[in-house]
Amino acid sequence: MRLSALDARDSRRLRRRARRWTTIRKLVQYATLLVFIGLFVASRGSRWPAEVVNLPMRLDPLAMLAQLLASRTFLAGSTLALLTLGLTLVFGRAWCGWLCPLGTVLDLFSFRRERGQHQPPPESTRAVKHGLLLAILSAALFANLSLMVLDPLTLVYRTLATSVWPALDRLVIAAETALYRIPILHPLLSGFDRLVRPSVLPTAPVFYRGALVYAGVFLAVVALNLWAERFWCRYLCPLGGFLGLLSKVALLRREVGGRCTECGLCAGSCPAGTIDEAKGYASDPAECTMCLECLETCARGDVRFPLHLGAADWSHYDPSRRQALTVLAATAGGIALLGSDLVARRNGAHLIRPPGTLDERLLSQCIRCGECIHVCPTAALQPALTEAGLEGLWTPMLLPRLGYCDYACNACGQVCPVQAIPPLSLEEKRRQVIGRAHIDRNRCIPWADYGSCIVCEEMCPLPEKAISLDTYEGPNALGDPVSVQRPQVIAERCIGCGICEYKCPAAGEAAIRVYAPAAGPLF
Amino acid sequence: MERITRREFLRCMAAGLGALTAGELLAACGRGATITPTHLPPPVLVPPAETEIAASSPEPSSTTPPEYPDLVVARGGEPRELVRQALERLGGIGRFVHNGDDVIVKPNICVAYNTYEYAATTNPWVVAALVELCWEAGAGRVRVMDNPFGGTAEEAYARSGIQDQVVAAGGEMEVMAGYKFVMTDVPQGLDLGQCAVYGDVLSADVVIDVPIAKHHSLARLTLGMKNLMGVIARREMIHANLGQRIADLTSLIHPALTVVDAVRILMAGGPTGGNLADVRQLDTVIASADIVAADSYATTLFGLLPDDLDYIRAGAAMGLGRSDLANLKIEEIALGA
Numbered sequence: 001m002r003l004s005a006l007d008a009r010d011s012r013r014l015r016r017r018a019r020r021w022t023t024i025r026k027l028v029q030y031a032t033l034l035v036f037i038g039l040f041v042a043s044r045g046s047r048w049p050a051e052v053v054n055l056p057m058r059l060d061p062l063a064m065l066a067q068l069l070a071s072r073t074f075l076a077g078s079t080l081a082l083l084t085l086g087l088t089l090v091f092g093r094a095w096c097g098w099l100c101p102l103g104t105v106l107d108l109f110s111f112r113r114e115r116g117q118h119q120p121p122p123e124s125t126r127a128v129k130h131g132l133l134l135a136i137l138s139a140a141l142f143a144n145l146s147l148m149v150l151d152p153l154t155l156v157y158r159t160l161a162t163s164v165w166p167a168l169d170r171l172v173i174a175a176e177t178a179l180y181r182i183p184i185l186h187p188l189l190s191g192f193d194r195l196v197r198p199s200v201l202p203t204a205p206v207f208y209r210g211a212l213v214y215a216g217v218f219l220a221v222v223a224l225n226l227w228a229e230r231f232w233c234r235y236l237c238p239l240g241g242f243l244g245l246l247s248k249v250a251l252l253r254r255e256v257g258g259r260c261t262e263c264g265l266c267a268g269s270c271p272a273g274t275i276d277e278a279k280g281y282a283s284d285p286a287e288c289t290m291c292l293e294c295l296e297t298c299a300r301g302d303v304r305f306p307l308h309l310g311a312a313d314w315s316h317y318d319p320s321r322r323q324a325l326t327v328l329a330a331t332a333g334g335i336a337l338l339g340s341d342l343v344a345r346r347n348g349a350h351l352i353r354p355p356g357t358l359d360e361r362l363l364s365q366c367i368r369c370g371e372c373i374h375v376c377p378t379a380a381l382q383p384a385l386t387e388a389g390l391e392g393l394w395t396p397m398l399l400p401r402l403g404y405c406d407y408a409c410n411a412c413g414q415v416c417p418v419q420a421i422p423p424l425s426l427e428e429k430r431r432q433v434i435g436r437a438h439i440d441r442n443r444c445i446p447w448a449d450y451g452s453c454i455v456c457e458e459m460c461p462l463p464e465k466a467i468s469l470d471t472y473e474g475p476n477a478l479g480d481p482v483s484v485q486r487p488q489v490i491a492e493r494c495i496g497c498g499i500c501e502y503k504c505p506a507a508g509e510a511a512i513r514v515y516a517p518a519a520g521p522l523f
Numbered sequence: 524m525e526r527i528t529r530r531e532f533l534r535c536m537a538a539g540l541g542a543l544t545a546g547e548l549l550a551a552c553g554r555g556a557t558i559t560p561t562h563l564p565p566p567v568l569v570p571p572a573e574t575e576i577a578a579s580s581p582e583p584s585s586t587t588p589p590e591y592p593d594l595v596v597a598r599g600g601e602p603r604e605l606v607r608q609a610l611e612r613l614g615g616i617g618r619f620v621h622n623g624d625d626v627i628v629k630p631n632i633c634v635a636y637n638t639y640e641y642a643a644t645t646n647p648w649v650v651a652a653l654v655e656l657c658w659e660a661g662a663g664r665v666r667v668m669d670n671p672f673g674g675t676a677e678e679a680y681a682r683s684g685i686q687d688q689v690v691a692a693g694g695e696m697e698v699m700a701g702y703k704f705v706m707t708d709v710p711q712g713l714d715l716g717q718c719a720v721y722g723d724v725l726s727a728d729v730v731i732d733v734p735i736a737k738h739h740s741l742a743r744l745t746l747g748m749k750n751l752m753g754v755i756a757r758r759e760m761i762h763a764n765l766g767q768r769i770a771d772l773t774s775l776i777h778p779a780l781t782v783v784d785a786v787r788i789l790m791a792g793g794p795t796g797g798n799l800a801d802v803r804q805l806d807t808v809i810a811s812a813d814i815v816a817a818d819s820y821a822t823t824l825f826g827l828l829p830d831d832l833d834y835i836r837a838g839a840a841m842g843l844g845r846s847d848l849a850n851l852k853i854e855e856i857a858l859g860a
Contacts, residue, residue: 173701180702180703190723193700194698204675377674377678406673406674407634407635408673408678408682409678452762452763452764452765454762455759458739458740458795459673462795463797465792465795485740485741503759505759505760505763
């Protein structure tokens with residue numbers, strides 16, 4: 001049906017107004033992404049207070065709820081998530097459309113042209129995200145937070161921390177090293193370096209295990225856009241599922257007015273793919289991300305967002321009671337299986353946790369966000385990959401050969417958004433025993449080779465050093481007389497910071513290694 | 524098959540050469556440059572390789588003009604005054620720093636763990652006094668830096684108190700960036716052949732070494748020569764044959780002026796410290812153009828002799844300076860109060 005001249009003018013005016021909204025939305029999306037990245041960058045070096053820096057994580061209601069259920073401890077800081085819940089109860093899944101950093105990245109890489117007319121998966125696939133949501137919450141009831149790796153905010157933060165940021169640093173270092181050969185560029189290089197370090201990039205290169213895996217997972221999530229737009233948000237995101245179910249009772253919901261000509265343009269432009277031709281181009285408020293694209297595309301300006309009271313209809317992919325119970329039972333079974341597997345305890349010898357935490361407590365409180373891993377100035381905190389079993393995947397552990405626990409630092413506890421690592425003062429943190437060093441006398445240079453080296457003793461940060469030296473005077477392996485100082489660990493004093501292991505000049509594996517503190521019996 | 528035109532052929536050649544050059548440049552990113560140091564003294568006859576020295580040290584490469592003392596020891600005053608008076612007696616800062624010089628002041632900021640009262644890091648006012656003097660001499664640029672082994676540079680610069688005082692004196696604190704460490708030959712080295720050294724230190728006009736006198740388990744004491752370890756990247760390898768290698772490193776860096784901070788000294792538990800009971804307040808500053816002499820005098824503050832330290836013996840044997848205190852022109856001044 002062709003538009004009359006009057007209709008056409010109206011339409012243009014309405015579309016201009018609508019475009020203002022989508023432009024505002026895009027600006028808000030980019031601004032929030034920049035703020036997210038800005039807070040990520042500012043977190044290192046304690047330049048900004050921890051409560052500001054971990055703000056995005058505390059806004060995440062899924063993370064806060066899961067942590068509350070799993071640890072049964074209420075934290076004042078997590079009430080910030082109520083803001084997001086409040087926003088959802090008024091505006092529906094506006095978080096997904098306007099604020100979520102992963103959502104913004106997925107919009108930036110929407111691959112519209114590459115996707116073409118590819119058929120998206122069937123609607124029932126939307127149930128997967130509800131399943132994952134229920135699994136996360138059920139597991140949390142059993143004090144297990146392993147599935148928090150699926151949360152979008154923790155996903156983005158971890159990827160930034162372990163893959164993107166170190167890789168960016170490596171590129172900059174490569175450029176700087178190459179350009180340093182040209183002497184006239186030195187002042188320019190120094191100026192640039194001072195500008196970016198330590199404010200944006202680290203002063204010493206950082207290495208994280210599993211960086212490739214993390215980048216791979218993130219790229220896979222983005223690549224799924226080739227199958228359907230915002231694939232993650234539609235079918236996989238547990239936070240999206242959570243906010244979606246809440247949106248069933250949101251105040252503002254999309255509605256199509258009586259002047260609809262069934263042109264189908266809105267359905268084509270909807271990133272969430274929720275505008276249903278069969279239902280008269282109505283949309284499911286649990287899937288609608290309030291992006292307002294349909295507002296812009298509708299030639300008749302017939303899309304409205306009026307107030308609604310009362311719940312929206314339940315779709316076939318929304319969780320039923322049976323499905324919820326099935327997921328609960330399956331999760332319980334899964335957790336029981338995890339507990340039967342001894343992996344968590346098998347490699348425990350070198351499983352060193354951040355100061356102030358106990359392994360059991362950490363597993364049920366850590367939301368796997370990676371903030372502590374990022375903030376650690378020596379990159380000592382690394383994600384556990386297999387050391388704590390599948391249960392402990394992506395929880396923080398110390399790898400002294402990659403970085404030592406800085407005696408001058410207590411940043412991890414300050415920044416943790418759920419206090420899984422308790423916020424300790426520097427003095428308290430220095431008193432925490434996180435491990436104990438042992439010297440391998442078969443490889444230690446003075447002990448094995450009669451050589452001169454006491455780097456471990458030199459580096460020990462304690463005022464009363466945990467390494468003492470004795471002097472050996474006698475023949476070496478060739479029979480020549482030597483006098484060497486040999487180190488010995490004083491177990492009662494050692495706090496397990498690992499600087500000895502980090503600095504040990506022995507090739508490959510250090511000759512002094514930190515072991516996890518003596519635990520109780522295996523079970 | 525069509526014949527290739529001259530233009531196409533040249534274009535192919537250019538593209539190929541361009542790719543080769545780009546590849547070389549990219550490969551260079553991983554390697555970094557080797558810098559030839561600009562202020563090495565002329566080669567000196569190296570004595571035999573034992574670290575035991577003869578009864579008197581051989582003549583050092585740079586002889587002090589007769590009107591100046593070899594060493595000045597200032598006692599009993601505020602750190603800033605001690606430094607200023609000591610430098611004045613030594614012949615004034617103008618003897619070392621000239622108009623427009625690029626100056627690097629190298630204090631000891633080895634750890635970020637404690638504040639300056641714990642005597643593990645150089646006194647902030649001693650460092651600041653030197654920065655002030657350099658500006659007065661007309662220096663073009665004055666930078667202060669160290670590469671801590673415990674904690675990050677930002678933490679260490681702040682907690683030691685040195686950042687605040689240096690910035691107040693108009694100096695620059697520089698965090699030693701990884702990309703500037705270049706593999707350098709040590710031509711006079713008897714044991715150390717090559718070492719990754721901070722390029723800017725080698726190309727600077729003047730290097731001023733400002734150690735704090737403190738205990739060290741392997742070296743016995745950390746003084747001026749040992750303080751130079753802060754300018755190299757891989758410190759662990761120096762510990763095998765520490766004495767000779769420190770002397771070798773000193774031959775490469777050759778600071779123009781050494782000012783030993785003995786305002787507070789650390790008697791035990793070094794180099795990290797942490798126990799106030801191990802600190803002794805001496806309110807003393809030692810200044811000399813001869814790093815070996817400065818270190819030699821400093822050993823006496825701990826009740827030791829210069830010969831007790833391996834690196835002093837090695838340095839004297841290499842002709843880097845003199846350790847025979849009895850034959851040196853030493854001026855001791857007391858600042859009253």
